[in-house]
Amino acid sequence: MAEATPLFETYNRIPLRFERGEGVWLVTESGERYLDFAAGIAVNSLGHSHPHLVETMKAQAEKLWHLSNLYESPGQEKLAARLTAATFADKVFFTNSGAEALECAIKTARRYHYAKGHPERFHIITFEGAFHGRTLATIAAGGQAKYLEGFGPKAPGFDQIPFGDLDLVKAAITDETAAILIEPVQGEGGLRSAGREFLQGLRALCDEHGLLLILDEVQCGVGRTGKLFAHEWAGITPDIMAVAKGIGGGFPLGACLATAEAAAPMVAGTHGTTYGGNPMAMAIGNAVLDIVLEDGFLEHVRDVALVFRQGLASLQDRFPDIIEDVRGEGLMLGLKARVPHSELLAAMRDEHVLGVLAGDNVIRLLPPLTTTAEEARDGIARIERAAAKLQQEQLKKSA
């Protein structure tokens, strides 16, 4: 299988072939079950084969899949009305992915200043360790050399500075700055939280300098941290926000949310998408919200997050040579490893529990938001066995 694949070889794929999923479990072709704490990289927010999503998709499949944006869209209006009612936003543009939601956010911020007579204000301040997607603009925004290399000149207008230092942000603001773009909790960068004070500081700087605050909640949004959106923990609101991943529950769906003021210059003809917001995506996005907005759902996320947090903290205490730190918010958790993180992840996989690698030698645990406390404990017990095995091996090596 590894040799002569007809696929672009852009991924080092793990040799597992899954056939189906049930809630938090993935099942291989040969019937082996894995506890899925990767959840399609925070996408399968309601786990696999959630009955409400399955029913919704079947029903919509018999009506209308795709329409384009040539006609009115009741599904978009409904989902946008629910998103705006639940957030700071007044306006929504639907996309198929996170990177496209960010592209819309970046274009909206630039167009806002252009419409005010300041086309020179197109620079966006971004942060080290950020990840915003793989399009040409979003790799420039993310600023990671490994993603930029070989793809021609970096798209201009992204000024990257270290994460978490307000003085550096202040110093980076110029007459050409349009916006500040940040993930409230960095995902791929290694589960670093921007924190309440920093986000509040960014909000104040934006207000002071007439900048737009853009939040990338593609990974940390839609209930992942125990609030509908992660910035709610900081008591601030952005001007523009990119959402994707969890909002589609596994169907490709993203959204760019904005205040009326920020979205005003995005008039007919300025932006578009063929697939974005199609009736199938809207049916499923609405079905995800049916569940996530239910009374008690976010409380469940916070409760299960606590079970994870305590369990993982105790593993860190007992295996300090394997686990250096536990980070993150809600069900967006990071295990900073003392061994190479890929070794710990492989040992976990041997115990049939899945996670995702992140930067800074961290393993991400992004379980479905529907994970029960019992499934959380099952997962922690598996991670414990993985850590114990690695510790045994270390002792053998040093003996």
Ligand SMILES: *Cc1c(COP(=O)(O)O)cnc(C)c1O
């Ligand atoms: C995944 C991710 C993106 C990109 O989303 P795609 O759907 O892969 O384009 C952008 N920002 C963050 C924070 C992400 O986690």
